[in-house]
Amino acid sequence: MAEPSQTSELARIALLDESVIAGIAAGEVVERPASVVKELVENSLDAGARHVRVEYHDKGVTRIVVTDDGAGIAADQIELALTRHATSKIRRLDDLQSVGTFGFRGEALSSIAAASEVELLTATATAQAGSRVVVVGGRVAERSAAAARKGTTIDVRDLFGAVPARRKFLKTAATEAGFVTEAVRHFALARPDVHLTLVQNGRTVIDAAPVAGSAARMRQILGREVAASLVEVDARFGSLHLGGFVSSPGTAYGSNRRVSVFLGRRWVKDRLLFRSVMEGYETYLLRGRFPAAVLFLECEGGSVDVNVHPAKLEVRFAEPDNVRRFVAEAVRDALRRSASPLGRWGLDADEASRRRAVTPSANAAASGGWPATTRPGAGASRAQPTRSDDDQTHDSAIPGYRPIPPPQQPPLGVEAAAQQSDLDLGPTFARGVLGSLEVIGQVFDGYLVCEGDGELVLVDQHAAHERILFERLMAAWAERAIASQPLLLPLTVRVGAAGVEACEIAREGLLSLGWEIDAFGEEEVVVRAMPAMAASAALAALVEALVADLVSSGRALAAERLAEKVLATVACHSALRVGKPLDNVAARALLAETATVPFAASCPHGRPVARTLTRSQLERMFGR
Numbered sequence: 001m002a003e004p005s006q007t008s009e010l011a012r013i014a015l016l017d018e019s020v021i022a023g024i025a026a027g028e029v030v031e032r033p034a035s036v037v038k039e040l041v042e043n044s045l046d047a048g049a050r051h052v053r054v055e056y057h058d059k060g061v062t063r064i065v066v067t068d069d070g071a072g073i074a075a076d077q078i079e080l081a082l083t084r085h086a087t088s089k090i091r092r093l094d095d096l097q098s099v100g101t102f103g104f105r106g107e108a109l110s111s112i113a114a115a116s117e118v119e120l121l122t123a124t125a126t127a128q129a130g131s132r133v134v135v136v137g138g139r140v141a142e143r144s145a146a147a148a149r150k151g152t153t154i155d156v157r158d159l160f161g162a163v164p165a166r167r168k169f170l171k172t173a174a175t176e177a178g179f180v181t182e183a184v185r186h187f188a189l190a191r192p193d194v195h196l197t198l199v200q201n202g203r204t205v206i207d208a209a210p211v212a213g214s215a216a217r218m219r220q221i222l223g224r225e226v227a228a229s230l231v232e233v234d235a236r237f238g239s240l241h242l243g244g245f246v247s248s249p250g251t252a253y254g255s256n257r258r259v260s261v262f263l264g265r266r267w268v269k270d271r272l273l274f275r276s277v278m279e280g281y282e283t284y285l286l287r288g289r290f291p292a293a294v295l296f297l298e299c300e301g302g303s304v305d306v307n308v309h310p311a312k313l314e315v316r317f318a319e320p321d322n323v324r325r326f327v328a329e330a331v332r333d334a335l336r337r338s339a340s341p342l343g344r345w346g347l348d349a350d351e352a353s354r355r356r357a358v359t360p361s362a363n364a365a366a367s368g369g370w371p372a373t374t375r376p377g378a379g380a381s382r383a384q385p386t387r388s389d390d391d392q393t394h395d396s397a398i399p400g401y402r403p404i405p406p407p408q409q410p411p412l413g414v415e416a417a418a419q420q421s422d423l424d425l426g427p428t429f430a431r432g433v434l435g436s437l438e439v440i441g442q443v444f445d446g447y448l449v450c451e452g453d454g455e456l457v458l459v460d461q462h463a464a465h466e467r468i469l470f471e472r473l474m475a476a477w478a479e480r481a482i483a484s485q486p487l488l489l490p491l492t493v494r495v496g497a498a499g500v501e502a503c504e505i506a507r508e509g510l511l512s513l514g515w516e517i518d519a520f521g522e523e524e525v526v527v528r529a530m531p532a533m534a535a536s537a538a539l540a541a542l543v544e545a546l547v548a549d550l551v552s553s554g555r556a557l558a559a560e561r562l563a564e565k566v567l568a569t570v571a572c573h574s575a576l577r578v579g580k581p582l583d584n585v586a587a588r589a590l591l592a593e594t595a596t597v598p599f600a601a602s603c604p605h606g607r608p609v610a611r612t613l614t615r616s617q618l619e620r621m622f623g624r
């Protein structure tokens with residue numbers, strides 16, 4: 001143990017040396033080469049640049065050169081621009097609430113200069129000559145007049161030479177280069193009007209010329225295959241607006257790196273926003289799979305704090321729950337409106353523009369209510385297909401199947417849009433396709449082989465029936481009309497201590513979903529009632545799966561998310577299984593019923609209901 005005198009000596013308070021202060025600031029702002037690229041490109045864009053070129057060299061000593069054609073820096077302000085907390089973007093503390101620029105802290109150039117050697121060449125439009133400044137160790141070492149075009153070139157050499165301890169925290173050269181590419185890619189997505197170029201070690205990686213709009217930019221950056229499946233998002237609620245594009249669940253990836261969310265035009269790595277996007281895909285995407293998404297959230301400056309992270313990558317919302325719900329519902333609504341029962345996602349440009357002309361935005365500001373988005377189970381259109389007596393008979397041919405009539409209230413916004421045009425909107429635009437297919441037969445006791453409109457269609461009977469049950473259950477839950485069936489003999493199921501706790505937390509919510517489940521000791525629960533629709537399911541296995549979902553979801557879920565998880569599990573365990581033979585009568589009944597639900601492109605766990613093979617594809621397989 002240290003002697004008291006030593007402890008007292010160590011506890012003395014003293015002002016830090018200016019070089020130490022600068023080094024700390026550099027460590028916060030300049031985490032890696034991509035941080036330098038981000039800060040410098042932000043400055044270029046804030047200066048009005050229309051062309052920005054980034055050169056990155058990681059052979060030997062890291063070097064970064066960013067060149068732009070922006071406004072440049074006046075000769076008498078260069079040294080001030082290299083000083084900490086010097087900025088042209090804010091004047092008062094209140095300005096932080098309405099800042100509309102990428103950078104505003106006044107730390108970027110000074111922090112970069114403190115961590116490396118910087119050469120700055122700049123000229124304004126009215127200057128007789130440009131200015132060249134070399135900064136070493138945070139201090140100006142050289143300054144002279146120089147020939148230069150309007151704009152700024154910043155050459156960063158020997159990155160972290162002044163703070164070599166930072167270098168040991170860097171990843172491999174390939175990984176760091178990937179971070180740089182990601183940073184430039186996000187700028188390109190945010191500003192389709194700007195020409196952005198990235199050259200890495202002499203090779204052009206990104207050359208994004210200006211294009212008209214985000215859709216064209218996404219084709220440039222993400223590729224045509226991804227762009228072909230994109231669904232447009234355009235939703236408003238009060239002061240919130242969400243625009244952009246998301247990929248269909250039919251286009252999914254093993255990592256989340258293609259999910260990009262922007263606040264205004266600033267890319268943010270915000271966990272709330274990312275979780276909100278994924279929540280929108282809750283019943284449309286397989287677990288462990290991720291979409292492609294480029295979304296731009298706009299909100300009033302006073303409702304968000306953009307100054308909580310040194311690199312401005314995280315934000316804090318005044319009403320995070322409202323933002324989460326709005327983003328999730330906007331994504332969910334876009335997916336449901338743009339998918340056909342045969343799993344075809346996305347629209348061509350002509351069809352998309354026609355829909356935008358007749359589809360109202362999810363805007364409930366006038367009524368003061370929640371956005372007019374179509375929640376799963378929020379209701380089917382009043383214009384349900386007419387069902388004959390034969391259809392009623394066919395329903396009974398599906399074992400364990402007892403459809404719940406859909407509620408009468410249509411989704412907000414859909415009916416009004418349908419009255420304006422003969423165009424059939426949303427997920428209903430191809431709803432009749434499944435019901436009109438000719439059933440050829442069944443293969444592997446689980447897949448229906450059908451023909452229609454020049455295509456061979458394979459339908460997963462379990463996924464189709466699961467989606468039917470889920471949509472009906474969600475519709476009933478929305479109407480508080482889920483029928484509960486008491487058990488003649490209560491069932492005891494061992495679920496572990498975590499399962500017992502999860503059931504106790506969710507007890508009231510489970511009651512609204514037809515379940516009566518109580519703790520029975522430390523590791524068991526007793527089931528006294530269950531949803532009537534699940535009467536044919538293996539109850540013990542269903543309860544085990546249900547509790548496992550509750551445990552994995554954390555301590556608390558919003559009512560709707562709880563309903564989705566629970567009812568998806570109920571639907572899965574109650575639906576027709578693969579391995580159950582169906583004759584053509586039962587198969588046609590299943591397809592007819594699938595055609596009546598509001599959404600039928602996938603089961604609630606994200607598996608596709610149908611896959612198609614065109615005649616031309618089939619003929620190519622046989623060399624015709």
